[in-house]
Amino acid sequence: MHLPxxxxxxxxxxxxxxxxxxxxQSILSxxxxxxxxPEVEYIPVSQAxxxxxxxxxxxxxxxxxxxxSAMDGYAFxxxxxxDTSVHTTAIPLRDYVVAGDQPEPxxxxxxxxxxxxxxxxxxxxxxxxxxxxxxSNGMLQLTPSDIAVGKNIRLTGEEFSAGALLYxxxxxxxxxxxxxxxxxxVKQVAVYKPCRVGVVASGAEFAPNAPDCRAExxxxxxxxxxxxxxxxxxxxxxxxxxxxxxxxxxxxxxxHSDILITTGGISVGQTxxxxxxxxxxxxxxxxxxxxxxxxxxxxxxxxxxxxxFCLPGNPGATAICAQFFVLPFLRLFMGFKPELSASALIxxxxxxxxTPAPDATCFVPVTYAQSxxxxxxxxxxxQGASDILCFSRADGILRIPAGHNLQVGDWCYxxxxxxx
Amino acid sequence: MHLPxxxxxxxxxxxxxxxxxxxxQSILSxxxxxxxxPEVEYIPVSQAxxxxxxxxxxxxxxxxxxxxSAMDGYAFxxxxxxDTSVHTTAIPLRDYVVAGDQPEPxxxxxxxxxxxxxxxxxxxxxxxxxxxxxxSNGMLQLTPSDIAVGKNIRLTGEEFSAGALLYxxxxxxxxxxxxxxxxxxVKQVAVYKPCRVGVVASGAEFAPNAPDCRAExxxxxxxxxxxxxxxxxxxxxxxxxxxxxxxxxxxxxxxHSDILITTGGISVGQTxxxxxxxxxxxxxxxxxxxxxxxxxxxxxxxxxxxxxFCLPGNPGATAICAQFFVLPFLRLFMGFKPELSASALIxxxxxxxxTPAPDATCFVPVTYAQSxxxxxxxxxxxQGASDILCFSRADGILRIPAGHNLQVGDWCYxxxxxxx
Numbered sequence: 001m002h003l004p005x006x007x008x009x010x011x012x013x014x015x016x017x018x019x020x021x022x023x024x025q026s027i028l029s030x031x032x033x034x035x036x037x038p039e040v041e042y043i044p045v046s047q048a049x050x051x052x053x054x055x056x057x058x059x060x061x062x063x064x065x066x067x068x069s070a071m072d073g074y075a076f077x078x079x080x081x082x083d084t085s086v087h088t089t090a091i092p093l094r095d096y097v098v099a100g101d102q103p104e105p106x107x108x109x110x111x112x113x114x115x116x117x118x119x120x121x122x123x124x125x126x127x128x129x130x131x132x133x134x135x136s137n138g139m140l141q142l143t144p145s146d147i148a149v150g151k152n153i154r155l156t157g158e159e160f161s162a163g164a165l166l167y168x169x170x171x172x173x174x175x176x177x178x179x180x181x182x183x184x185x186v187k188q189v190a191v192y193k194p195c196r197v198g199v200v201a202s203g204a205e206f207a208p209n210a211p212d213c214r215a216e217x218x219x220x221x222x223x224x225x226x227x228x229x230x231x232x233x234x235x236x237x238x239x240x241x242x243x244x245x246x247x248x249x250x251x252x253x254x255x256h257s258d259i260l261i262t263t264g265g266i267s268v269g270q271t272x273x274x275x276x277x278x279x280x281x282x283x284x285x286x287x288x289x290x291x292x293x294x295x296x297x298x299x300x301x302x303x304x305x306x307x308x309f310c311l312p313g314n315p316g317a318t319a320i321c322a323q324f325f326v327l328p329f330l331r332l333f334m335g336f337k338p339e340l341s342a343s344a345l346i347x348x349x350x351x352x353x354x355t356p357a358p359d360a361t362c363f364v365p366v367t368y369a370q371s372x373x374x375x376x377x378x379x380x381x382x383q384g385a386s387d388i389l390c391f392s393r394a395d396g397i398l399r400i401p402a403g404h405n406l407q408v409g410d411w412c413y414x415x416x417x418x419x420x
Numbered sequence: 421m422h423l424p425x426x427x428x429x430x431x432x433x434x435x436x437x438x439x440x441x442x443x444x445q446s447i448l449s450x451x452x453x454x455x456x457x458p459e460v461e462y463i464p465v466s467q468a469x470x471x472x473x474x475x476x477x478x479x480x481x482x483x484x485x486x487x488x489s490a491m492d493g494y495a496f497x498x499x500x501x502x503d504t505s506v507h508t509t510a511i512p513l514r515d516y517v518v519a520g521d522q523p524e525p526x527x528x529x530x531x532x533x534x535x536x537x538x539x540x541x542x543x544x545x546x547x548x549x550x551x552x553x554x555x556s557n558g559m560l561q562l563t564p565s566d567i568a569v570g571k572n573i574r575l576t577g578e579e580f581s582a583g584a585l586l587y588x589x590x591x592x593x594x595x596x597x598x599x600x601x602x603x604x605x606v607k608q609v610a611v612y613k614p615c616r617v618g619v620v621a622s623g624a625e626f627a628p629n630a631p632d633c634r635a636e637x638x639x640x641x642x643x644x645x646x647x648x649x650x651x652x653x654x655x656x657x658x659x660x661x662x663x664x665x666x667x668x669x670x671x672x673x674x675x676h677s678d679i680l681i682t683t684g685g686i687s688v689g690q691t692x693x694x695x696x697x698x699x700x701x702x703x704x705x706x707x708x709x710x711x712x713x714x715x716x717x718x719x720x721x722x723x724x725x726x727x728x729f730c731l732p733g734n735p736g737a738t739a740i741c742a743q744f745f746v747l748p749f750l751r752l753f754m755g756f757k758p759e760l761s762a763s764a765l766i767x768x769x770x771x772x773x774x775t776p777a778p779d780a781t782c783f784v785p786v787t788y789a790q791s792x793x794x795x796x797x798x799x800x801x802x803q804g805a806s807d808i809l810c811f812s813r814a815d816g817i818l819r820i821p822a823g824h825n826l827q828v829g830d831w832c833y834x835x836x837x838x839x840x
Contacts, residue, residue, distance in 0.1 A: 182637045203519055314537075
C-alpha cells in the first residue's frame with residue numbers, strides 16, 4: 001500500500017489539543033475542501049434513486065414536446081366558428097386522434113375527436129371537453145361560450161423549453177428527478193461514485209475464545225447507518241489487543257477505502273492501541289479528543305490525506321460521533337449540496353431542564369411529540385455512553401452546547417433518527 | 421393462475437360510485453384488515469436494516485451481562501478502607517483486568533487495575549477513575565472522599581434484564597435495533613417478507629414505433645418510490661391499445677404480486693382499456709373515481725382478494741395517488757405500526773391563499789422554509805396533472821380538503837417528499 005508522506009507526525013509536532021464541538025466541526029469542514037472530489041460514473045437512470053447528480057442537467061427537448069390536448073374532447077379552430085352570440089354551430093367530426101398519433105393538419109370547418117395527451121392537429125387551437133358538448137349525426141354542436149383560443153391545450157414547452165437547466169449538480173436524485181430524466185429519454189446519468197469507508201473495531205473481548213467474550217456492536221451500527229446512506233462499508237474486527245494485528249487491519253482497509261473509522265482503543269489505557277499504531281503508520285493527528293459527552297475520546301487523524309475518525313469503543317458514544325461528525329462529513333464528501341433541507345432538524349420546546357457540564361457539549365436522546373401546533377421534546381433516560389437501548393426509545397438527539405442551561409419551555413432543534 | 425370468485429362483478433351490481441377523499445381512505449383501511457398478514461422470514465441481523473420485525477423480541481441476557489467498570493481506573497472493596505475522615509490509605513495493586521477477562525475474585529485489602537468495560541472482580545464494589553488517584557510504589561493512594569459503594573460501576577441488568585421486552589412486533593428496524601440484537605448474540609431475526617407489487621402501464625404512445633412515441637414515466641416513478649421503501653416491484657409496459665395485451669400483462673403480474681397497480685387507461689376514452697379488461701377478468705370495483713384533484717380517475721378494484729389500484733395516466737396524478745393512497749396502504753400491508761411518527765408530517769403557516777374546487781380535495785406542491793420558530797409553506801406553480809417538474813421544485817405536498825378555503829397565515833401540515 002502506498003501512503004503519501006504525512007504532513008505532521010505524532011511526537012514531532014506540538015501535541016494536538018482537545019477541541020470544542022464547534023472547532024471540531026470547523027476543522028472537518030475545512031478538511032473536506034482539501035480532499036479530492038468524488039469520482040464520477042455513468043449509471044442507468046432506473047438505478048439512480050438516492051444517488052448524487054455529478055453534472056448540471058439541461059433539457060434535451062421541451063415539455064410538452066408538442067401542443068397536446070389536456071382533455072378527452074374535440075379539437076377545432078376558433079376562426080371556423082361564426083361569431084354569433086346565441087346560435088349553436090354544428091361542425092362535422094373528421095379525424096380521431098389518440099396519444100401516440102401524428103395527426104393530419106386541421107381541415108377548415110371540421111373538428112377532430114382527441115384524447116388526453118394526444119398531439120393537436122396543426123391549425124386547431126381549441127379543445128372542448130367531451131362532457132360539455134353534444135354530438136348529433138356525427139356533428140359537433142358548439143355554442144359561442146365554448147370557444148376560446150388555447151382552451152384545454154398544453155402548449156409546447158409550457159413546463160420548460162429545450163436547453164433549460166433542469167437540475168444543478170449535487171442534486172440528490174429520487175423518483176421526481178428520475179421521472180423527468182426518463183421523459184427526456186435520458187438513459188444514463190452522471191453520478192458520484194459511492195464513498196468507501198473502512199471500519200476497524202478492536203479489542204481482546206471480541207475474540208471468540210475470550211473468557212468474557214462480548215459481541216462487537218460498533219461495526220454493525222456503523223454498517224447499517226452508512227449503508228442506508230449509500231456508503232460502501234468494508235469492516236474488520238480485530239479480536240485481540242495486538243498492535244500488529246490492528247496495524248495490519250488498518251493498512252489493509254486503508255488501501256480500499258476513502259475514509260477510515262476505528263472504534264475503541266482510543267482512550268489512554270494500556271490496551272488503547274489506536275494511537276500507537278497510527279504513530280507507527282506515520283499518521284498525523286488533527287485533533288485529540290473533543291469536549292463532548294458522550295464521545296470525548298473522538299480523535300481525528302490523517303493517514304496520508306485519508307481522514308481517520310478514531311471513535312470511542314462505547315457504542316453510545318460511537319453512535320453520537322457517527323451521527324454528528326461522520327455522517328455530515330460523508331454527506332459533503334459524497335457530493336451532497338451543503339444546505340440541509342428545512343425539515344432536516346425538528347424544532348420544539350423542551351419539557352425538561354438540563355444543565356450540561358460547563359465545558360462539554362452534551363448529547364441527550366429525546367422523544368418528540370406534537371402538542372397543538374408545537375413539538376415537545378422529552379428526555380429519554382440514558383445509562384451512559386454504553387447505553388444503546390435509550391436510542392431506540394428516542395426519536396432523535398438534542399445537542400446542548402457547553403455552558404447552556406436548558407430550561408423547561410426553551411425552544412430547540414433536534415436531529416431526528418428517522419424523520420418518517 | 422387461480423383467481424378466487426369475485427364478490428361483486430362490474431355490471432352485475434349497482435355501479436360503484438365516486439367517493440370523497442376521506443371515504444377512499446376509510447375503505448382502504450378497512451380493506452387492509454381483510455387481507456392476509458404478510459409472510460414471515462428469518463434473515464441475518466446484519467441485513468435487517470429497514471425491515472419490519474414480525475415477532476415481539478425479548479432480551480436473552482441482561483445488559484450489562486455482568487457488573488462492569490464504567491471507567492479506566494482501579495477496583496476495590498469499600499469495606500477494606502478504614503473509616504477515617506482525613507488520612508490517605510494505601511492499598512497494593514494486585515490484578516490487572518481488561519475487557520474480555522474473567523477476573524479472579526477480589527482479594528481483601530488489594531485493588532485491581534481495571535479498564536472500561538471490563539468485568540468487576542467478584543467482591544469489589546467501587547471503581548476510582550485513574551485520573552483521580554496517585555500510585556506510588558505499586559500502592560494505590562485513596563482518600564475517604566473517593567470511596568462510595570457502586571461508584572463507576574455499571575450493574576448487571578442496569579439497562580435491562582433477561583426476559584425484558586425489547587421491541588414489539590411491527591417495529592421498523594434500523595441501526596439502533598440491530599445494535600441491540602447483535603449485543604444479544606441474536607443471529608437471525610423474524611421479519612415480514614417484502615411486499616410484491618405489479619405495475620402495468622399501457623398506451624399506444626409507448627410503442628417504440630408510434631408516430632409520436634412518448635417515454636413511459638409512471639413505471640419509473642412507481643419503481644423508484646416503492647423500491648426505496650423495500651417493496652419488490654415487477655413491471656410491464658404494454659405499448660399498444662390492445663385489450664388482449666393488457667389482459668395478458670395483468671394476468672401475468674397478478675400471479676406474482678400481492679398488489680397490482682395500473683396506470684393510464686382509466687378515464688372514459690375509447691382507449692381506456694383498464695375497466696373493460698378488469699371486467700373480463702371478473703374483477704369487482706370497490707370505488708370508481710375519487711373527488712380529488714389531481715387524480716380523480718383513481719379507481720380501486722379487487723381481482724379476487726388482490727387490491728388493484730387503477731391510477732390515471734398523467735404522471736402528476738399518478739404520483740399524488742401513489743403518495744397519498746398507495747404508500748400508506750403498503751406501509752400497513754407490509755406490517756408497519758399504524759402510528760406515524762410525530763415528524764412524518766411537517767407543520768407550518770401558509771403564505772398563500774387557495775380556494776379549491778368546492779367538491780374536490782386538492783393537492784398542491786409547496787416549498788417549506790424556516791422563518792423564526794415556524795415553518796412557512798409557499799405554493800409551487802404547477803401546470804396541471806401532467807406536470808412533474810413542479811414536484812422536484814417542491815419539498816412536499818399540501819392536502820387542502822374540499823370546500824376549505826386556505827387563507828394566508830393558516831396553520832397546516834404537509835407530507836414531505838424526503839424529510840432529510
